[in-house]
Amino acid sequence: MTITNQNKIHRILRIYEKLITGDGIIRKELADYFEVSKKTIKRDLKEIDRYFQELDNNYHKDYISYDYQNKAYFLNDTKLDLTQKEILAIVKVILESRAFCKSETKKIINKLITKVPLNLQNDIKEIIANELYHYSELEHQSKLLDLIWNISLAVKENRVIKIKYNSLSKDNLVERKIEPMGLMFSEYYFYLIAHHYEQKDDFKIPYRLDRIDEFQVSTEHYKVNYTDRFQEGEFRKRIQFMYPGKLMKIKFKFWGDSIEAVLDRLSTAKILDEKDRKYIIEAEVFGKGIKMWLLSQGDNLEVLEPEKVREEMNQTIKNMIGHYKN
Structure with a gap:
């Protein structure tokens, strides 16, 4: 290989590197640096542009264009994976x-x-x-990226894991041997959704990642049938604020400002009836988190079914009124 060809290869690679990293190509600067003419740099740019055309099999598109404001050549934004x-x-x-x-x-x-x-x-x-x-980080201030990745791998490989968990209901760390099923994000926090080891029922337990003090992946695998696999999307539709519980159907009357906000919040919600902008809604949900959401709607709704939830709402409201009595 001649010295001229070596110089050309080095020059084109340098131009390509600058383009890929988003740097602009100013022909005169590079021409002076490599001691070639501006026309030579322009030919190099055309060769690189042709390379991108061949990659996309699109010979009618210019992937490198001149930005008159910055007086430089750039790789077009449309070529990037993300705009x-x-x-x-x-x-x-x-x-x-x-x-x-x-x-x-x-x-x-x-x-x-x-x-x-x-x-x-x-x-x-x-x-x-x-x-x-002005970004305000959460109180736990924990670094989570490594933990998210490692737990995701354990979920993918169906590996049993052992954790030491900081449960707010107990003074000390609790040790758990669990079968990780999925990883989810909800209201500021990442959660590991899991079963207890060799658990017989299908009750799912969310663990907040920032409260996991120690984490160990074992060599043991747990079995799960494809039809019984955990489906994050379906679980998310039915749980509020990551409070676990049994699956149930709830029916309530709503007359607030935005029925769209209700349907967006409760993905399984269906409108059963509507009259004078008062809606009868039914939804399938997990756990007591739904009660927190219902209470957040103030006096814009009434729980109809099940009777147990209606009674709980009634008692909670009485307790709240009691807090405000002199």
């Missing part, structure tokens, strides 16, 4: 969820932003600057 708009949306969701401690949040966001060309990164940084500066 500037998509990355901004993901970043906003991460910030709003408050799922991670501040250090992990910043790390994730910074990596996402680097997927956008340099000439477009400042837009996202400026849009989120105030929200990121």
Whole structure:
């Protein structure tokens, strides 16, 4: 291989590296650096552009274009796996969820932003600057990324795990041997959904990840039939605030401002009847979390069935009234 060809290969690889990382290509700067003409750099850009065309089998599209504002060539945003708009949306969701401690949040966001060309990164940084500066991490301040990954692998491989868990109802850590079924996120927290080891019924127990003090994956596997596998989406439709419990049907009357908000919150909800903007709704739900949501609606609803839940609501409201008596 001649020295000229070696120089060309090095030059094209350098241009390709700059484009992929979102850096702009200024022809004169590179021409001076490599001691070639600007026309040579332009030919290099055309060769790289042709390479992207061959990858997509699309010879009618320019993947490298000139940005007149920045006076440089950039790899088009449409070629990226995620667009500037998509990355901004993901970043906003991460910030709003408050799922991670501040250090992990910043790390994730910074990596996402680097997927956008340099000439477009400042837009996202400026849009989120105030929200990121005032980001309020949760009280536990735990780093969760490694734990999320390790538990997800245990779920995938059906491995029995042992944990030491900080239960708020007890003073000391409790030890549990469990069969991990799934990992979910709800209202600020990540949860491990599990069965107790060799549990006979199908009662599912959520464990908050930030309360897991120790975690050990065993070599033992547990068996689960495909038809009996845990389905996160179906579980999410039926549980509120990750409070476990038995599956039941509940019926209530609702006359608040937004029936859409009710249907969005309770994914299994069905409207059985409607008259004068008063709705009879039925939903299939797990546990006592539904009671917390029902109470959050104030005097905009009335529980009709089951009678036990109706009585519990009645007693809870009486207790609440008692708190406000002199």
